[in-house]
Amino acid sequence: MVDQKLPSQEPRRDVLEWCGRHPNSPTKKKSDSLLHYAPLNPHGDMNFGNVLFRRTEGRACDLTSLWLEAQEKLAVCDWKSSDIGIRAGSYDSACRIAGWADLSLPLVLNRASRLELEFGQLASQWYRETGMISMIHKKAMHPAYQRIIGMGKDALPFIFRELNKKRGDWLWALCAITGDDAAKPAHNFKEAVEAWLRWGEEHGYF
């Protein structure tokens, strides 16, 4: 239920489009809001519960990346696709909350968004629970990593995105899913990552 009017400074359209609804549409509150979205205040901060997010990429903020960031930082969120609500707010020039509206839209995700969120949740869990482990043969046995491999080729765009961003241990999954190996025997890890990134580009994953 919309219990307050949206402030004049509208949330970014990408969030609203992501919801597939206009914020002024009548809505039913399905659950507590898990995700707070707010345009940046002049200091570039964003509140999520009692955690302060500092956005550095300007005003651009898409819900997926915010959600993934929230998961990584909080490490406590249980995600259920039907339970996500959004609290959109805006700040005035004095950094006071000028207004907010509890949209609490039940998100109807398209398949691509659902896959992306599923991958993001699994990847966050895997990073969090295996980040201290050095041995890929241990890391790759983690249930989240195995589930990502089980997503098959649907996971490839997201794996390449992660590989491009962090250069992490995604080569095992890429070999398992594609049945290919872009790296050469003489490659060190960095060279192997670069070879896989070229492979991903050639196959249209970027």
Place this chain on the structure above:
Amino acid sequence: MDTSKRLPPERENVFPNLFANGYGVTSDEDFLYNCIAWAAGEENTQEKWDPFCIGFGYYWPDGLDRKADVETFIKLYAMEGGYAPCDTDKPEPGFEKLTIYVGADGEVTHAARQKEDGMWTSKLGDWEDIGHKTPQGVCGDFPAYGKIAQFVKRPRPKRD
């Protein structure tokens, strides 16, 4: 050793002995190398050594068993750096020492290198490099690195 820079709490808490034993973060997280390679030389910042892997990019020497037990890792460091087993972590002038750690399943979990000042350097998985005052600093039940299984040493190479 500069102990002013600490790991984020959720990472520091993985290693119950770390703070009490003294440590400091020495580099940002980096996904391009692992502790096994890093222990053998600080030049190994683009390599991951692992006995089991699918595909290329992970290094393991030809001719060495693909096992993760201590004996195999002693051979690994003998082949790659000329290290030989020794009995203590006590600093010895002119020698560089490594510590090899094993988990409850008997498989090697980690390796750390002793620097010239007697401190130890560890690459924590994908996370940061740290300097720690004792090799016991990263011991503990999983997800910490278990217990110390073996020390090895070699004449300290000259580095710039």
